[in-house]
Amino acid sequence: MPFDKKDISAYEAMYEAQKIAYAPVIFQVVRALRDLGVLGLLEQSGKTGMTATALCEALEISQYGVETLLESGLSCGVVERDHNTPAAYKNWVYFLSKVGYYMLNDSMTRINMDFNHHVCYHGLSDLDKSITDGQPKGLAVFGEQWKTFYEALPHLPERAKNSWYAFDHFYSDSSYPLVLSIVLRDHPQTIVDIGTNTGKFAILLAQSDPNIKITMIDLPDQLGVAVQNVETAGFADQISANAMDLLDSDLKFPYGLDVYWMSQFLSCFGSEGVVSILKRVFDAMSGESRLFIMETCWDRQKHEAATFSLVNTNPYFACIANGNSKMYHSEELLNCVAEARLEVIEIKDYISICHSLFECRRRYD
Numbered sequence: 579m580p581f582d583k584k585d586i587s588a589y590e591a592m593y594e595a596q597k598i599a600y601a602p603v604i605f606q607v608v609r610a611l612r613d614l615g616v617l618g619l620l621e622q623s624g625k626t627g628m629t630a631t632a633l634c635e636a637l638e639i640s641q642y643g644v645e646t647l648l649e650s651g652l653s654c655g656v657v658e659r660d661h662n663t664p665a666a667y668k669n670w671v672y673f674l675s676k677v678g679y680y681m682l683n684d685s686m687t688r689i690n691m692d693f694n695h696h697v698c699y700h701g702l703s704d705l706d707k708s709i710t711d712g713q714p715k716g717l718a719v720f721g722e723q724w725k726t727f728y729e730a731l732p733h734l735p736e737r738a739k740n741s742w743y744a745f746d747h748f749y750s751d752s753s754y755p756l757v758l759s760i761v762l763r764d765h766p767q768t769i770v771d772i773g774t775n776t777g778k779f780a781i782l783l784a785q786s787d788p789n790i791k792i793t794m795i796d797l798p799d800q801l802g803v804a805v806q807n808v809e810t811a812g813f814a815d816q817i818s819a820n821a822m823d824l825l826d827s828d829l830k831f832p833y834g835l836d837v838y839w840m841s842q843f844l845s846c847f848g849s850e851g852v853v854s855i856l857k858r859v860f861d862a863m864s865g866e867s868r869l870f871i872m873e874t875c876w877d878r879q880k881h882e883a884a885t886f887s888l889v890n891t892n893p894y895f896a897c898i899a900n901g902n903s904k905m906y907h908s909e910e911l912l913n914c915v916a917e918a919r920l921e922v923i924e925i926k927d928y929i930s931i932c933h934s935l936f937e938c939r940r941r942y943d
């Protein structure tokens with residue numbers, strides 16, 4: 579089980595508590611070490627390592643600045659020094675640690691850090707208010723006019739927008755090719771991609787089979803981005819677009835299609851919203867239709883590190899996205915599916931980094 583109780587001493591517990599108390603500081607220190615080029619130079623220096631003086635000369639940053647970052651970097655294990663070689667403090671030689679290597683070179687780590695910095699960091703200081711009010715109070719960082727993050731998304735400052743897209747795409751991009759054969763197994767002629775975002779899966783479907791007619795659904799401004807991408811990819815004849823705010827429970831889905839597809843979509847809604855959407859999918863489905871839900875459920879992960887990242891993405895949903903959505907525990911999601919009178923036919927776990935695929939049909943009872 580992830581997050582099992584650990585038997586630790588009072589001293590260890592106190593130390594762990596300080597790591598949490600200083601976690602935002604450490605986050606910014608490591609980001610600065612990465613973005614100012616310190617980690618990159620230490621990597622290049624290999625087993626020779628570098629002194630603070632050499633780093634500050636190479637990067638044209640003050641000795642004070644480099645030392646401040648390196649000392650914090652030592653405390654969290656991102657940089658190391660050779661304790662066996664005695665040297666005066668000013669002559670200490672620093673190396674990139676294994677953790678530092680991943681901070682610098684691992685795409686997932688880089689993308690998670692950029693998302694947390696550019697999208698979440700400032701707004702998260704209002705997490706407590708967001709939880710008590712059930713409102714995404716941190717969203718105000720990007721303007722007071724937005725009710726949800728998804729309305730704001732196409733209008734965000736470039737760095738925030740690009741970090742969000744990189745975060746969203748990193749996980750779904752690698753899963754799409756792995757589920758394509760399942761979605762296309764029964765040779766569907768009509769597919770709706772609900773919450774299409776930039777239209778990536780719709781385009782992949784069109785590339786895979788020229789006979790499928792695909793409809794993309796998303797919020798109006800977001801759909802503009804998808805339509806442009808579809809036109810650029812040359813699939814305007816095959817892929818149409820339907821702008822809908824699915825929080826409006828009067829809006830219905832196109833009727834009797836072969837496949838209803840939603841990826842990383844239900845996590846954008848509170849459980850009432852999820853049930854409302856699924857009930858409307860049920861109303862639209864024929865007996866032959868299939869609903870595929872691809873989600874990142876934190877209880878269905880092989881590795882505790884994945885569960886850690888997923889549950890710690892939830893404060894973004896609470897404070898920035900809309901105040902009531904989350905990466906669901908699969909039991910909660912499956913309860914919503916059942917409440918909408920849908921039946922799960924098959925669940926496939928461990929797709930790429932962290933996805934599960936739920937294949938559903940109408941339940942007759």
Ligand SMILES: C[S@@+](CC[C@H](N)C(=O)[O-])C[C@H]1O[C@@H](n2cnc3c(N)ncnc32)[C@H](O)[C@@H]1O
Pocket residue numbers: 728746747750772773774775776795796797800822823824825840841842843846
């Ligand atoms: C997390 S993204 C997932 C994108 C894509 N399906 C994927 O797998 O990467 C969720 C998408 O749902 C859309 N969305 C969120 N709230 C919505 C709403 N109320 N009505 C319609 N679409 C919405 C967002 O604009 C966004 O494109």
